[in-house]
Amino acid sequence: ERKAKxxxxxxxxxxxxxxxxxxxxxxxxxxxxxxxxxLSALANAASDATSPVPVVVTASVFGGTGASLIxxxxxxxxEALGQTNGSMxxxxxxxxxxxxxxxxxxxxxxxxxxxxxxFLLDTASALQFYSKVYRTQESEMYxxxxxxxxxRPGRNRVEPHLGSEDQANPxxxxxxxxxxxxxxxxxx
Numbered sequence: 001e002r003k004a005k006x007x008x009x010x011x012x013x014x015x016x017x018x019x020x021x022x023x024x025x026x027x028x029x030x031x032x033x034x035x036x037x038x039l040s041a042l043a044n045a046a047s048d049a050t051s052p053v054p055v056v057v058t059a060s061v062f063g064g065t066g067a068s069l070i071x072x073x074x075x076x077x078x079e080a081l082g083q084t085n086g087s088m089x090x091x092x093x094x095x096x097x098x099x100x101x102x103x104x105x106x107x108x109x110x111x112x113x114x115x116x117x118x119f120l121l122d123t124a125s126a127l128q129f130y131s132k133v134y135r136t137q138e139s140e141m142y143x144x145x146x147x148x149x150x151x152r153p154g155r156n157r158v159e160p161h162l163g164s165e166d167q168a169n170p171x172x173x174x175x176x177x178x179x180x181x182x183x184x185x186x187x188x
Contacts, residue, residue, distance in 0.1 A: 097185035102149025
């Protein structure tokens with residue numbers, strides 16, 4: 001783990017990715033104009049709301065980078081809200097949901113360190129990691145969790161591009177279902 005290069009993602013190591021993503025998100029939420037605009041809009045929504053404000057985090061849980069995001073996103077956003085808006089934001093008004101994407105596609109061919117035969121094992125490891133994180137840090141828990149995947153991920157084949165902007169997967173029905181889960185979370 002100490003020597004692992006993360007240039008193309010955290011590859012089934014959400015424990016390592018959480019450390020890096022926490023630092024990155026904490027910095028980006030304070031330094032990036034678009035992130036500050038998001039925080040401002042979220043703070044305004046929370047202060048004007050008479051009912052809970054839905055916030056949904058979605059990511060895959062069968063790799064490393066997306067799996068690393070789920071445990072840290074809520075805490076990073078709430079911490080940034082506190083730093084930028086002080087105690088003016090009632091974070092208890094935010095209703096957090098997570099949409100966890102299980103394997104729903106496979107690479108057309110193997111690449112170094114991308115082994116589709118490990119997707120289910122990596123998913124199980126990520127979910128086990130989450131259960132330990134959620135049991136020990138109540139502030140990191142989500143109010144609602146949706147899990148979307150496929151029982152036949154091999155029917156959806158993609159061309160893998162490790163850690164690259166060239167990764168342009170087509171849309172799959174599972175992603176539409178994740179979008180519907182977000183709408184459901186917003187309506188609860």
